[in-house]
Amino acid sequence: MAQLTAPDAPVIIVLFGATGDLAKRMVLPAFYTLAEQHLMPENYLLIGTGRGQVSDEQFAQHIHDALTEFATAPQPDEWARFSSRVRFAGGGFTVDDPGELVDAVARARQDLGENAQLINYLAVPPVAFQGFTAAIGAHGLAKGCRAVYEKPFGSSPSDFRTLNAAVHEVLDESQVYRIDHFLGKEATQDLHVLRFANSLFAGAWNAEHIESVQIDAPENLDIDDRAGFYDATGAMLDMMITHLFQVAAEVAMEQPASMDADDLQSAREEVIGCFRPLDPAEVVLGQYDGYREVKGIAPDSTTDTFVAARMWVDNDRWRGVPFLMRTGKRMAASTQRVSVVFKAPASTPFPIPADGGVLSFSLAGNGAVDLSMVVKEPGPGLSLVISDASIVLGDVEGADALPPYVRLIHDVLIGDRSLFTRPDGLASAWNVLQPVLDHRPAVQPYPQGSWGPAAAAQLAAPGRWLLGQ
Ligand SMILES: NC(=O)C1=CN([C@@H]2O[C@H](COP(=O)(O)OP(=O)(O)OC[C@H]3O[C@@H](n4cnc5c(N)ncnc54)[C@H](OP(=O)(O)O)[C@@H]3O)[C@@H](O)[C@H]2O)C=CC1
Numbered sequence: 001m002a003q004l005t006a007p008d009a010p011v012i013i014v015l016f017g018a019t020g021d022l023a024k025r026m027v028l029p030a031f032y033t034l035a036e037q038h039l040m041p042e043n044y045l046l047i048g049t050g051r052g053q054v055s056d057e058q059f060a061q062h063i064h065d066a067l068t069e070f071a072t073a074p075q076p077d078e079w080a081r082f083s084s085r086v087r088f089a090g091g092g093f094t095v096d097d098p099g100e101l102v103d104a105v106a107r108a109r110q111d112l113g114e115n116a117q118l119i120n121y122l123a124v125p126p127v128a129f130q131g132f133t134a135a136i137g138a139h140g141l142a143k144g145c146r147a148v149y150e151k152p153f154g155s156s157p158s159d160f161r162t163l164n165a166a167v168h169e170v171l172d173e174s175q176v177y178r179i180d181h182f183l184g185k186e187a188t189q190d191l192h193v194l195r196f197a198n199s200l201f202a203g204a205w206n207a208e209h210i211e212s213v214q215i216d217a218p219e220n221l222d223i224d225d226r227a228g229f230y231d232a233t234g235a236m237l238d239m240m241i242t243h244l245f246q247v248a249a250e251v252a253m254e255q256p257a258s259m260d261a262d263d264l265q266s267a268r269e270e271v272i273g274c275f276r277p278l279d280p281a282e283v284v285l286g287q288y289d290g291y292r293e294v295k296g297i298a299p300d301s302t303t304d305t306f307v308a309a310r311m312w313v314d315n316d317r318w319r320g321v322p323f324l325m326r327t328g329k330r331m332a333a334s335t336q337r338v339s340v341v342f343k344a345p346a347s348t349p350f351p352i353p354a355d356g357g358v359l360s361f362s363l364a365g366n367g368a369v370d371l372s373m374v375v376k377e378p379g380p381g382l383s384l385v386i387s388d389a390s391i392v393l394g395d396v397e398g399a400d401a402l403p404p405y406v407r408l409i410h411d412v413l414i415g416d417r418s419l420f421t422r423p424d425g426l427a428s429a430w431n432v433l434q435p436v437l438d439h440r441p442a443v444q445p446y447p448q449g450s451w452g453p454a455a456a457a458q459l460a461a462p463g464r465w466l467l468g469q
């Protein structure tokens with residue numbers, strides 16, 4: 001891959017939700033990493049904003065604390081350079097009252113020049129997207145800006161449509177960057193690279209050769225201190241309609257005309273239009289035992305902390321191939337694996353073990369690609385066994401893997417939208433979910449540390465989930 005470079009033009013970043021959970025875990029450490037790796041432009045300012053009154057010094061200290069807790073404690077020289085570019089504009093930001101933000105941006109423009117690229121980063125809960133977008137329009141911060149929206153972009157099909165229309169009243173689509181950080185993972189990008197660069201897989205990437213696709217993202221994590229957000233969201237929206245659908249689209253898409261941002265984005269987002277609306281009978285929802293006792297969760301909550309689904313892709317390439325998806329909190333393991341299970345050969349001169357041909361991608365960390373194959377057990381007889389070969393992406397020669405938020409924020413800085421989602425894809429994703437929203441399956445309990453409700457195993461029949469059973 002081409003070496004990443006810093007943009008030339010000065011940048012002003014306005015970070016909404018700057019003292020929130022996502023900001024401290026991911027976004028602020030990502031900006032610091034970009035600065036440390038000389039991937040920020042020479043001149044930039046980072047303006048945090050929120051409803052409270054926070055001084056520039058307090059905000060800088062907040063970032064320092066976040067780096068120390070969630071990344072690594074910054075080196076004094078680098079920190080001095082970074083912290084001198086940090087500001088905070090408090091007092092909230094609404095259509096009626098811009099608080100301190102408009103003045104802060106005006107001062108930043110005086111310092112950096114009128115040609116500075118403005119980036120509005122909305123690291124706030126989805127419920128706040130619309131109000132901030134309207135205020136960005138009302139107070140003159142929309143013209144020429146790039147606007148980054150966290151996920152989920154909307155909380156229901158109608159909310160998505162309303163939000164999308166409200167965003168387009170203020171911003172042109174080309175200004176909008178909807179983040180799905182699974183698209184920024186190294187191994188997710190290998191889903192398309194490996195396939196389109198190796199004829200070994202390109203020719204076999206279809207229903208004739210593939211038996212099933214499994215996208216499995218169990219987590220043993222709890223909901224930490226995100227009870228309010230999580231109880232209103234649940235696993236289906238937090239993970240499935242967002243991350244797992246985008247990863248499914250990376251597996252299922254047709255070859256893009258080129259690797260240009262528009263072509264890659266089109267190939268991925270268009271195939272979501274072929275995902276068949278889910279049959280509620282092919283969806284299992286679960287809630288782990290003890291969830292309702294978590295602080296901040298309603299005692300009668302029916303929120304899903306687990307979802308498993310069997311989805312079908314209605315096009316010639318994928319007809320008849322189940323896409324099995326599963327994710328949940330407080331499960332037996334934390335892993336993120338996409339497995340392409342190849343069919344056994346139609347005729348063989350010997351009986352072969354099951355599950356021999358599996359190409360799988362570990363999306364966690366820097367990622368890995370694993371191939372399991374049937375081989376002869378070395379020795380005198382003809383005994384067949386399954387053996388694995390693994391490519392750890394971080395060990396590939398020349399590897400300089402970037403964490404997903406670093407990669408995606410860098411893409412925003414240089415104006416590359418290829419790894420961001422598009423409204424047509426999101427509209428299709430909501431359509432796929434609609435039957436389950438209309439006829440929601442009952443939420444079944446499951447023990448903490450398990451693989452979810454027993455009914456989920458049935459979705460994989462006559463096969464099985466490769467992980468955990
Ligand atoms: N946390 C995580 O691990 C991840 C989060 N995300 C996404 O990031 C976004 C932010 O999540 P997270 O940081 O956890 O959320 P938080 O609940 O921590 O909210 C972030 C900040 O947004 C401001 N805020 C909250 N509610 C409102 C409101 N109604 N109106 C105006 N401002 C508000 C608050 O700032 P103040 O009080 O200063 O105004 C708050 O500190 C969400 O869309 C989430 O889905 C995505 C991936 C992972």
Ligand SMILES: O=C1O[C@H](COP(=O)(O)O)[C@@H](O)[C@H](O)[C@H]1O
Binds near residue numbers: 219221238239
């Ligand atoms: O967006 C989210 O993703 C995380 C999992 O992300 P990763 O960084 O571990 O790959 C998930 O735990 C969280 O609930 C969800 O909001």
